[in-house]
Amino acid sequence: MTRTKVELCGIDTSKLPLLKHEEMKELFIRLQAGEESVKDELVMCNLRLVLSLVQRFAYRGEQADDLFQVGCIGLIKSIENFDLKHNVRFSTYAVPMIIGEIKRHLRDHHSVRVSRSLRDIAYKAMKAKEQYINEHLQEPTLDDLSKILEIPVEDILLSLDAIQDPVSLQEPIFSDGGDAIYMMDQLCDNDVSEDQWVTYFTVKESFQNLDARQKKILTKRIYYGATQTEIAMDLGLSQAQISRLEKSALSTIQSHLNPK
Known part of the structure; x- marks a missing residue:
């Protein structure tokens, strides 16, 4: 597999090590046994995960570097708090924590502009939602919006949250015939336990x-x-x-x- 060279924060990502699940598990066994020196190796081996999440926000230049550094903070917290008893892959555990760290940073720095691509997706999603309700007299699901717009579900989630509109974030974005699901609740609610996040993302990943x-x-x-x-x-x-x-x-x- 060809590695793409990307420079972020002075790091050439094409040279970053890649670990298999069992190798990652072994490092965590050593870390949780008190071998602190493996923490740096775990960070380096998971920087690609941070980069992939930062890229989903479609930021560029210095903003991308800033978000990458913030994402690394989330990664380090994930490494320090990960427990093998969760019995899931580390990436499944780390994703919501890294996203949460990035979003807290964005909420605290309102000067950061929402990229045009995310703003356009959010606008299309809201228009599609309105039209769907008019035609079907019910809220569309995320899958409904994804099929209508031919846009991945994850991009729709990120775009709607990224516009940071207090009113829209307090309204139901979609539902599946039962209780409405709120964007901010799903992505940024600090009251959601780590186990709930782990279960949510693991089931979502396996469903694919x-x-x-x-x-x-x-x-x-x-x-x-x-x-x-x-x-x-x-x-x-x-x-x-x-x-x-x-x-x-x-x-x-x-x-x-x-x-x-």
Whole structure:
């Protein structure tokens, strides 16, 4: 795999080490056994993760360097607080903490401008939401907006939060037929426990590993309370087939929640 050279904060990311899951786990075992010297290695091996999150905010130049440094603070906090008992990959644990650190920085520095690309996505998402409600008389889900706009769900989340509008952040951004989900609550609520963040991001990550049919089955079962028979009629399959597909999907998620 070719490594792309990117210079941030004087670091050539193409030269950063990459660790496999088991190698990362071994470093944390050593760290939590009191070997503090491995902390620097853990930081260096995860700088690419920070960079990938910073790039999602579409900032450039000095702002990107600033956000990269702030993200590194979140990374260090993640390393210091990560517990192998969580039984998830470190990246799954670290992502919400790094994002939270970046967003706290942005909230405290209002002079930072929202990039044009994020602002445009946020505007399109709000217009699409309004049109969807007019046509369907209900709130669109994130997947609905993503399909309408042909934009990844993560980009829609970041763009709506980045515009920092106090009113819109207090209103429901979307719902899945039950309680409304608020943008600020999902991304920046300090009352959300680390375990809740870990579970949320792990399930979200594992859900992406399912095929389209499995995703549809679980969505109908979990969000809409449909029976296997109802889903079978909708998809033109037998109830037994739906049962097997559902079990397979849940098994995939379970294996991701409990990596070996």
